[in-house]
Amino acid sequence: MSLSRIVTYSAAYTLVPTYECFNRCTYCNFRADPGRSAWLTLAEVERKLEYLLSQGICEILVLSGEVHPDSSRRDAWFQRIYDICQLALSGGFLPHTNAGPLRFQEMQQLKQVNASMGLMLEQLTPNLLETVHLHAPSKVPELRLQQLEWAGKLKIPFTTGLLLGIGERKDDRIETLEAIAQIHRQWGHIQEVILQPYSPGDRQSFTASAFNSHHLPDLIAKARDILPQTITIQIPPNLIPDASVLLDCLEAGARDLGGIGPKDEVNPDYPHPHLQRLREILEPAGWQLMLRLPVYPQYYDWLSPQLREAVAAWECKLLHF
Ligand code: SF4
Numbered sequence: 001m002s003l004s005r006i007v008t009y010s011a012a013y014t015l016v017p018t019y020e021c022f023n024r025c026t027y028c029n030f031r032a033d034p035g036r037s038a039w040l041t042l043a044e045v046e047r048k049l050e051y052l053l054s055q056g057i058c059e060i061l062v063l064s065g066e067v068h069p070d071s072s073r074r075d076a077w078f079q080r081i082y083d084i085c086q087l088a089l090s091g092g093f094l095p096h097t098n099a100g101p102l103r104f105q106e107m108q109q110l111k112q113v114n115a116s117m118g119l120m121l122e123q124l125t126p127n128l129l130e131t132v133h134l135h136a137p138s139k140v141p142e143l144r145l146q147q148l149e150w151a152g153k154l155k156i157p158f159t160t161g162l163l164l165g166i167g168e169r170k171d172d173r174i175e176t177l178e179a180i181a182q183i184h185r186q187w188g189h190i191q192e193v194i195l196q197p198y199s200p201g202d203r204q205s206f207t208a209s210a211f212n213s214h215h216l217p218d219l220i221a222k223a224r225d226i227l228p229q230t231i232t233i234q235i236p237p238n239l240i241p242d243a244s245v246l247l248d249c250l251e252a253g254a255r256d257l258g259g260i261g262p263k264d265e266v267n268p269d270y271p272h273p274h275l276q277r278l279r280e281i282l283e284p285a286g287w288q289l290m291l292r293l294p295v296y297p298q299y300y301d302w303l304s305p306q307l308r309e310a311v312a313a314w315e316c317k318l319l320h321f
Contacts, residue, residue, distance in 0.1 A: 008292040012059040012259025021065030023136035029201035059294040060088040066100035085113035115295040118159035125172040152187025157299035161194025165211025201269040217252040224253035238270040
């Protein structure tokens with residue numbers, strides 16, 4: 001099997017510290033109003049992790065709605081996220097947090113207990129602040145670009161990406177990809193870029209139709225030209241319903257399918273396909289599906305000693321998969 005015909009995925013389970021979020025992106029199918037979503041308790045996390053130990057799960061994706069930076073509950077919110085990561089890491093899992101824009105010190109602390117972290121850049125164009133992000137202060141493009149910069153400065157292996165079809169123009173997508181490429185050339189920390197087609201769900205107010213996934217292969221080819229070769233392009237298979245389009249995406253340069261787990265919390269109306277189904281699609285076309293860790297080997301040196309130990313243990317397990 002040629003290395004170039006390998007497609008990776010991560011065995012992930014998502015923990016949601018809270019669904020509450022002070023932003024109101026109109027395409028959101030995740031958020032609850034502030035104060036209207038009970039926070040995940042550490043006792044609940046412990047019980048869940050114990051169960052996941054036997055399920056082959058490696059990555060704990062800690063995906064949270066956001067408590068406002070000026071809120072009196074911000075510190076408690078951050079502490080809960082940190083504690084969840086610490087518990088997961090102590091249990092031998094590899095945490096990956098995506099909790100919206102963070103303070104520099106918050107990122108610095110989370111680095112100690114996260115194999116990698118993430119934040120979607122989505123789109124750089126400020127025009128969206130007048131439409132889908134009118135009531136979403138966290139979606140100010142400069143703020144998100146700054147997060148990418150800080151992650152680079154802090155040597156945090158990072159995943160970012162574009163949300164496609166939320167009102168941006170084709171040129172806007174190219175501009176966003178170029179900005180990611182530029183930041184990566186400076187810091188070398190972007191391990192993956194997700195190209196996520198907007199897919200409508202039951203709870204949103206945004207009325208646009210889904211991004212036409214038939215346009216994805218062309219965009220992936222362009223992204224492959226723009227992004228440095230060390231950045232992997234990730235696509236979510238649950239949002240690409242047509243198997244032939246999925247294969248076209250791989251031919252165009254996508255090489256990763258992201259975290260495959262029981263539920264896509266951001267797109268709850270689109271369950272992940274089973275691994276067996278994915279293999280049935282990929283293997284006849286000469287692609288091999290392979291498990292990967294949530295941190296890529298070129299970044300192992302950046303990890304805290306506790307994380308390095310957990311990664312080494314997973315490397316051993318991977319040899320037996
Ligand atoms: S998309 Fe994210 S930031 Fe926007 S409202 Fe939903 S949870 Fe909040």
